[in-house]
Amino acid sequence: MTEHYQTARxxxxxxxxxxxxxxxxxxxxxxxxxxxxxxxxxxxxxxxAIIFALSLDLILGYAGIITLGHAAYFGxxxxxxxxxxxxxxxGEPISAMLFGGIIGGLAGFISGWVLLRYxxxxxxxxxxxxxxxxxxxxxxxxxxxxxxxxxxxISIWPLLGTFDYDLWGKTYYCFAVVVLLVCFLVARTIVxxxxxxxxxxxxxxxxxxxxxxxPVHGRLVTxxxxxxxxxxxxxxxxxxxxxxxxxxxxxxxxSGVVLIMLVLGGTGRLYGAFVGTAVYMTLEDELAKLSPEFxxxxxxxxxxxxxLFFRRGLLGALEDxxxxxx
Amino acid sequence: xxxxxxTVGLGKSFGALQVTRDVHLSLAAGDRHALIGPNGxxxxxxxxxxxxxxxxxxxxxxxxxRDITTLSQARRVKQGLARTYQINQLFADLSVLENVVxxxxxxxxxxxxxxRRSSANSAVIDEAVxxxxxxxxxxxxxxxxxxxxxxxxxxxxxxMTLAQRPSVMLLDEPAAGVPSxxxxxxxxxxxxxxxxxxxxIIEHDMDIVFRxxxxxxxxxxxxxxxxxxxxxxxxxxxxxxxxxxxxGDV
Amino acid sequence: MGQVANAAIVILFDGVAYGMLLFIMSVGLSITxxxxxxxxxxxxxxxxxGGYVLVSLMVGLGVPFxxxxxxxxxxxxxxxxxxxxxxxxxxxxxxxxxxxxLSIGLVLMATAAITFIYGPSAVSITVPDYLNGQVDLGFGTxxxxxxxxIGVGGLLILGLWYGFEGTIxxxxxxxxxxxxxxxxxxxxxxxxxxxxxxxxxxxxxALGGGLAIEIIGMxxxxxxxxxxxxxxxxxxxxxxxxxxxxxxxxxxxxxxTAGKYLWPDxxxxxxxxxxxxxxxxxxxxxxxxx
Numbered sequence: 042m043t044e045h046y047q048t049a050r051x052x053x054x055x056x057x058x059x060x061x062x063x064x065x066x067x068x069x070x071x072x073x074x075x076x077x078x079x080x081x082x083x084x085x086x087x088x089x090a091i092i093f094a095l096s097l098d099l100i101l102g103y104a105g106i107i108t109l110g111h112a113a114y115f116g117x118x119x120x121x122x123x124x125x126x127x128x129x130x131x132g133e134p135i136s137a138m139l140f141g142g143i144i145g146g147l148a149g150f151i152s153g154w155v156l157l158r159y160x161x162x163x164x165x166x167x168x169x170x171x172x173x174x175x176x177x178x179x180x181x182x183x184x185x186x187x188x189x190x191x192x193x194x195i196s197i198w199p200l201l202g203t204f205d206y207d208l209w210g211k212t213y214y215c216f217a218v219v220v221l222l223v224c225f226l227v228a229r230t231i232v233x234x235x236x237x238x239x240x241x242x243x244x245x246x247x248x249x250x251x252x253x254x255x256p257v258h259g260r261l262v263t264x265x266x267x268x269x270x271x272x273x274x275x276x277x278x279x280x281x282x283x284x285x286x287x288x289x290x291x292x293x294x295x296s297g298v299v300l301i302m303l304v305l306g307g308t309g310r311l312y313g314a315f316v317g318t319a320v321y322m323t324l325e326d327e328l329a330k331l332s333p334e335f336x337x338x339x340x341x342x343x344x345x346x347x348x349l350f351f352r353r354g355l356l357g358a359l360e361d362x363x364x365x366x367x
Numbered sequence: 368x369x370x371x372x373x374t375v376g377l378g379k380s381f382g383a384l385q386v387t388r389d390v391h392l393s394l395a396a397g398d399r400h401a402l403i404g405p406n407g408x409x410x411x412x413x414x415x416x417x418x419x420x421x422x423x424x425x426x427x428x429x430x431x432x433r434d435i436t437t438l439s440q441a442r443r444v445k446q447g448l449a450r451t452y453q454i455n456q457l458f459a460d461l462s463v464l465e466n467v468v469x470x471x472x473x474x475x476x477x478x479x480x481x482x483r484r485s486s487a488n489s490a491v492i493d494e495a496v497x498x499x500x501x502x503x504x505x506x507x508x509x510x511x512x513x514x515x516x517x518x519x520x521x522x523x524x525x526x527m528t529l530a531q532r533p534s535v536m537l538l539d540e541p542a543a544g545v546p547s548x549x550x551x552x553x554x555x556x557x558x559x560x561x562x563x564x565x566x567x568i569i570e571h572d573m574d575i576v577f578r579x580x581x582x583x584x585x586x587x588x589x590x591x592x593x594x595x596x597x598x599x600x601x602x603x604x605x606x607x608x609x610x611x612x613x614x615g616d617v
Numbered sequence: 618m619g620q621v622a623n624a625a626i627v628i629l630f631d632g633v634a635y636g637m638l639l640f641i642m643s644v645g646l647s648i649t650x651x652x653x654x655x656x657x658x659x660x661x662x663x664x665x666x667g668g669y670v671l672v673s674l675m676v677g678l679g680v681p682f683x684x685x686x687x688x689x690x691x692x693x694x695x696x697x698x699x700x701x702x703x704x705x706x707x708x709x710x711x712x713x714x715x716x717x718x719l720s721i722g723l724v725l726m727a728t729a730a731i732t733f734i735y736g737p738s739a740v741s742i743t744v745p746d747y748l749n750g751q752v753d754l755g756f757g758t759x760x761x762x763x764x765x766x767i768g769v770g771g772l773l774i775l776g777l778w779y780g781f782e783g784t785i786x787x788x789x790x791x792x793x794x795x796x797x798x799x800x801x802x803x804x805x806x807x808x809x810x811x812x813x814x815x816x817x818x819x820x821x822x823a824l825g826g827g828l829a830i831e832i833i834g835m836x837x838x839x840x841x842x843x844x845x846x847x848x849x850x851x852x853x854x855x856x857x858x859x860x861x862x863x864x865x866x867x868x869x870x871x872x873x874t875a876g877k878y879l880w881p882d883x884x885x886x887x888x889x890x891x892x893x894x895x896x897x898x899x900x901x902x903x904x905x906x907x
Contacts, residue, residue, distance in 0.1 A: 045496045045505055049464050052509050053486035085584055107714045119861065155897065161713060162656060165901040166852040170889045170896075177886040235469075235477035235485040242469045249456040252422070253470040253527060254444030267481075269596060293845065297721055304718055341725030348719045349707060355711040 057233040066315045070218055074211070082210040087322045088217040089278045092224050094303045096271035101300075102309030104264050105244030106157070109296055110172030111167055111272060113152070116291030118145035118273025120186060121178060123280040127194040128185070136198050138277035145273015146266050148175075153265035157258060169293065171265065174289035191287035194281060213282045220278060225272055228311055230269070242265055242367035293341055301344055307354025318357050370432065371396045371565035372448065372535045377416055378425035379409075379589075386412045387423070394535060394565040402569045403581035405609075409589040410569045411453055414537045417567075418450040419443045424571045430535065449533035451524045453540045455567075459513040463504055463523055466512060470530035490576040498526050502556055518549035525556060536560070538568040542575065554579070578603070619620055626757065628875050634763035636830055636870025637770030642843070643816020643850035644777065644862045651794045651857015652814050656713050659720035660822055660847055661840035662727040667693045667823025668835040669731055672740045682745050686827045688773040695819030701815040702887040706808075724840050726823030739836040766828050773821070777859050790814055849892050857907025864903060 043210075073084050100106040118141030125140055126132045156167045178185045184336055186192055200212055231237045242250045243257055250257055280286045289295065306317025321340070328336035351358045370515050372394040379387040386409040397530060402410050403540055415421040417428055419440035427436045435443050458466050471491045472478050486492070499505045500524045507515055521541055541557060542550045556573060560566060570576050576583065578599075583600045585592045593603045600606055646660040667689045675683040688818035704723070734844050746760060752761040793800040793810055801807050829835060833843075850869060854861030869888065876887050895903065 044491060044509070045500065047494055048490070049492050049508060050486060053468065053492065056828070057484060057486060101714070107712070107717070109717065159900050160851060162650075163896055165713060165717070166654065166848060167893060167896055169845065169848070170892050173377075173884065174889040175892065177889060192564060215734055230484075231481045233484050233486075234481045235472040235483065235491075236479060236481040236487065237775075238469055238485050239463070239473065242462075245458040245460065246456050248452070249438045249527065251456065252418075252444065252450060252452070252456060253473045253531060254441045255473050256439075257443050260478070263479075263481075284554070294841075300718070301721070304714075308396040333748045336729075338729035338733075341722045341727075341729065344718055344722030344725070345704070348715055348722065349704075352715070363742050 058240060063312070065220075069319075072331055074214060082215040083322070085213045085217050085278075088221050088321055089212070089275050089282065090299070090302065090318045090322060091157055091314050092217075092221050092275040092278070093272055093299050093309065094306070094318050095221075095224060095228055096268045096275065097299050097303050097307050097310060098264055098270070098314050099152055099228055099231065099268040100309075100312060102313070103237060103244065104240040104261060106261065107165060107173075108168040109293070109300070110168035110170075111268075111299055112291050112293070112295035113168075113172035113175050114145040114149050114272035115178070115270035115276040115279070115295065115299075115308045116172075116175060117148040118142060118276025119280040119286045119290040120192065120276075121145070122277035122287040123186060123192045123195045126196055126280075128328065132196050132198040134149060134200050134281055137197070137275055138220070138281060141277025141280065142270045142274035145276060148273070149269020150262065150266040153262045153269070157173065157261045169296075171200075172291060172296055173293060176288055179288055179291060182354055183203065186288075187286075188324050189288060190263070191285055192280075193285060195286070197281045198239075202285050210282075217278055217282070221272065223353065224274065225311065227267075231264075236260070236263075242353030244333065301340070303354075305343070305347060307356035310354075314355050320355065369396050370394070371398065371430070372417065372567070373429040373567045374413075374417065374431075375427045375429065377428065378424050379404070379412060379416055379421060380424055384484075386589045387416060387587070388591075389588075390426070390591055392584060392591070392594075393562055394567055396565050397533070397562050398565045398567075398582060399580050400567045400582045400584065401519035402567060402584050402586060403571070403573075404586035404592075408586040410586055411539055412589075413586065414450060414539050414567075414569065418448060418537055430533060430602050444531055444533075445530070447534035449528040449531040449535070451528050451539055451541055453522055453543055456513055456521060457512045457523055457527070460511060462509050463499065463512055463515065463526075464508040466523055467526050467530055470496075470527045471495055474531050483534065483614070494530070498529055501529070501559075502526050503552070516549070518545040518552055521545055521553055522556060525553075528594070534562060535565045536567070538566060540569050540571065541570065542570070620843040624878070628878050629869065629871070630763065631757055632871035632874035633764050633867065634760075634870070635832065635874055636867035636882070637767050638816065638825055638829055639846060639850055640863050640866035640871055641770055641773060641828065642822050643847045643866060644773075644859060645821040647816045647851045647854060647857060647859065648790070648794075648863040649811075652790060653705070653709055653811055654856075655709060656716040657705070657720050658717055658844055658848070659723040659727065660818070661844050662724050663693050663697055664822040664826035664829065664843070665727065665731060665835070665837075667826030667837065668698065668830050669735055669740070669826075670823070671758055672735070672742055672835070675742050682742070682748070686824060689827050690820040692826040693815040693823030693826075697819030698812055698816050699853065700819075701812055705815070706729050724844070728837050729838055732828050735837070737837060739834050740828055740830065744831055762831050768865045769824075769828065774859075774863060786810075786813065801872040823866075849888070851902075853892055853895050853902050855902030858902070858904035858906075861902055861904030872882070 069159055097111050100108065121144035122137045122141035125137050131137060152171050156164060156171065159182065180188055185301065193227030200216055239250065239255055239260055243260060247257060276290060279290065302317040302321045303314055305321055325336060328339060347354065370393055374392045377387055377390040390413060404410055412421065416423045417437060418466065423436065427434055428497050429435065430446055430448050439456045459526065461589065468485065468491055472485060472488065472496055475491055477488055477491065499508050502525065504522055504526065507519055512520060525541060538557065542553045545553060557579060568579065580597055583597055585600060585606050585611055592609065593600060593606050623669055641697065642664045646657060649655060649657060656818055670689040670692050671685050674680040675682065680688065746763055748762045750761055751758040752764050754764065783792060789800065789810055790806045792804060793807055797807060846869060850862055850865045854865035872888055872891060876885065
C-alpha cells in the first residue's frame with residue numbers, strides 16, 4: 042500500500058515539477074534588457090500582452106470558457122487606471138495598476154456571474170456583445186473617457202518614488218516584467234491546485250463535475266474574476282506605459298488578437314502565452330513595416346495552418362517533435 | 368430501519384410525453400434495490416430526477432427524511448446522494464488516479480483552494496489509493512482512462528462515486544456495454560459495496576437483478592407497475608404479462 | 618407634425634431597406650450554422666467577395682448591373698464550394714473555438730487579398746438610371762435603389778420559403794437542421810446537402826454584398842466591420858430559422874437606422890443592449906429550437 046501511495050504521489054508531483062526549459066523564456070526576457078535596449082518599448086508592450094494572454098489562458102486553456110470579448114476587462118483596467126490619473130490626479134504606478142486590476146476583476150465578476158450560465162454560440166455572442174457594449178459606453182461617456190479622441194492627461198509618478206521614466210523605457214520594462222512574474226506565479230499556483238484541477242475537470246466533462254458535487258458555476262465565476270483582474274492589471278500597465286487610452290483597448294480586434302496569440306503559442310500550458318505573444322508581436326513589428334497586407338495575410342494563413350495541423354500551438358508542435366525523436 | 372431515500376409522487380413530462388408518473392419509491396439504509404422495466408420505461412429519467420440532473424414537475428425527493436427537491440445535483444452529492452452514469456462520464460484524457468483524486472478533492476472540500484498544490488493533499492492521495500485497491504484498479508492507476516478496457520472504465524465510474532462516501536448510490540446500468548466475460552468484475556464490486564450504503568441499480572440482466580436485489584421495482588411507461596421481493600416479482604402475473612413474459616429485451 | 622411624420626417614414630423606409638440588406642447577407646449564415654453548427658466568422662468575406670466581383674464585372678468588363686449582380690452571386694457560390702469541401706468540413710466535429718479561429722484566419726486573408734488587389738479605399742459603381750432618383754409607389758415617393766433592395770429581399774423570402782417548404786431539397790435541409798443523424802440514417806446525403814447549403818448561403822451573401830455597395834459602402838474591412846451584425850442576426854433570430862433571420866435583420870436595421878437619426882452618439886449602444894437582453898432571455902434566439 043505505501044508503495045502504491047509513493048508511486049501515486051510521485052506521479053502527481055511530476056506534473057507540477059519545475060523543469061529546466063521553463064528558465065528559457067525568463068532568460069530571454071532578462072537577456073532582451075541587455076542585448077536589445079533599443080527595443081525595450083516594444084518589449085514592454087510584449088510583456089503586457091503576455092500578461093493579458095496569460096489571463097486568457099486561465100479561462101480558455103484550463104476552464105474551457107470560449108470568449109470573444111476578453112478585451113472588456115483589459116479595457117476596463119486601462120480606463121480605470123487612466124481615469125484615476127487623468128481625473129483624480131493619482132499617478133502612483135503600483136496602486137493605480139492594482140486599481141485597474143480591481144475594476145477589471147469587478148467587471149469580470151459581474152458579467153461572469155450572468156454570462157457563465159450560457160454555453161456555446163450564445164456565450165460567444167454574449168461575451169462579444171458585452172465587450173462591444175462597453176466600448177460603446179466608453180464612446181458615449183466622452184466627458185469621462187475622452188470618447189473617440191482618447192483619454193489624455195494621464196501622468197504617472199516615478200516608480201517607488203525614485204525610478205523615473207526614461208526615454209528608453211528601461212524602468213517600465215523592469216516594472217512590467219516583475220508584474221508578469223507575479224502574475225505567472227499566481228497562475229502556476231492556481232492551475233496546480235485542487236481548484237485548478239477542478240477547472241480542468243469542468244473543461245473535460247462538466248456533467249461529471251456536477252456528479253462529484255462541484256458547484257460548477259461558482260468555480261467558473263471565480264476563475265473568470267481572477268482572469269479578468271489579471272487582464273485589468275495588464276490594461277492598467279498599458280495605460281501607464283502609453284499615458285494614453287483609446288477605445289481600441291476594448292475593441293473586438295483586441296479580443297481577437299489575444300486569442301490568436303494564445304492559440305499560436307498553445308493553450309492550457311501557461312508558456313503558450315509567452316511564445317505566441319512574442320512571436321506574434323515580433324513578426325508584426327517586422328512584417329507590418331514592410332507591408333501591412335502581407336502581415337495580415339500571413340497571420341491569417343498561419344492561423345488557418347495552426348488550427349488545421351498544429352492545434353496545440355507552437356509549443357505543442359515542439360513537444361510532438363521531441364516525442365517523435367525519442 | 369431508517370429511510371435513506373424516498374420519492375413522493377414524483378412526476379415529469381417532456382411536452383406532452385409523461386415520462387414519470389406519480390412514483391413513490393423508498394430505499395432503506397443498506398437496501399439493495401433493483402429498478403427494472405422495458406426500454407423507454409423512464410428508468411434513467413427517474414434516476415435523473417432523484418440525483419437532481421432534472422427537476423420534477425410534481426412530487427418530492429427526500430434524503431434521510433429531508434426534502435432535497437430544490438437542491439442542485441452538486442448539493443445532493445454533498446449530502447450523500449451519488450450516482451453513476453449509463454454512459455461513462457469520466458475525464459478520458461486524465462489518469463485513473465487523477466479522476467479519483469478530483470472526485471475526492473471535491474468531497475474533502477479542497478476544490479475551492481487555489482493556493483495549495485493538489486499533490487500535497489496526502490489524505491486525498493491516501494484515500495485514492497485505498498479506493499483503487501478496493502476496486503482492483505491499482506495496476507491501472509497511472510493509465511489514462513481512455514486507454515483502459517471498457518469494463519475497467521465502468522469500475523472507474525463506480526470509484527468516482529465511492530469517493531463521495533455516499534449513503535445512497537444510484538447505479539445506472541453499471542455493466543452496460545461490458546463484454547459478458549468481464550461483467551463479473553463489476554458484479555463482484557457491487558456485491559462487495561459497504562453494507563450501510565443504500566443501492567439502487569438499474570439493470571437489464573435478470574440474472575444480475577435476481578442475484579443482487581432484495582427488493583425490485585418494475586417501472587412501465589413512467590409508473591410503478593409492481594414492487595416487492597424477487598420472488599413476488601417473479602410470480603407477479605402482471606409483470607410476467609407486460610415485461611418478463613414477452614421476453615422482449617430481457 | 619408633418620415633419621415628424623416624414624422623418625418617421627424616412628426612418629422606417631431606410632430601416633427596412635437596411636434590414637433587408639442584412640437579411641440577404643445573413644440568411645445563408647443562419648442556414649449553414651443551423652445545418653452544420655459551424656460558427657463561420659468568415660461569412661462576411663463571401664459578401665465582400667460578391668461586392669468586389671460585381672465591381673470588376675461592371676467596371677472592368679462593362680456587364681450591366683442586374684446581370685453582374687446575378688453573375689457575382691453565382692461566381693461566389695461556386696468559389697465557396699472548395700472552402701466547404703477542403704477547409705470547413707475538416708472541422709465540423711471540432712468545437713466552436715476551432716471554428717472561430719479558422720474563420721478569423723480566413724477573414725484576415727480575405728481582407729489582405731482584397732486590399733492588395735483593389736486598394737484600401739472604398740469602391741463605387743454607377744447604378745443604372747432606373748435605380749437612381751425617386752420612385753412613386755402610390756403612397757409616396759421613395760429612393761429607387763432602396764425600393765429595389767426591399768423588392769429583392771421580398772422576392773428572396775418568397776423564394777426561400779418556397780424552396781424550403783415546397784421542394785424535396787428544402788425538406789431534406791430542414792430535416793438535417795432538425796436532426797442530422799436521423800436525416801443521415803434515412804438515407805439523406807448530408808455531405809452533399811452541406812455543399813449545396815453552403816454554396817447557396819455564400820451566393821446569397823455575395824448578392825447582398827453587391828447590393829450593399831450603394832447603401833453601406835464597400836471596402837476591404839467590410840467583412841470584419843459587419844461580422845458582428847451578421848452574427849447578431851443569426852443568434853437573435855435563432856440558428857437555422859429563416860423567419861428568425863428575417864425578423865432579427867429587420868429589427869436590427871430599424872433600430873440601427875433610428876438610432877443613427879435620433880441619437881447619433883450612442884445609437885449603436887442600443888443595438889448591443891437589445892441583443893444582450895434578447896439572448897439572456899432567449900439563449901436560442903427568437904425562433905431558435907433546442
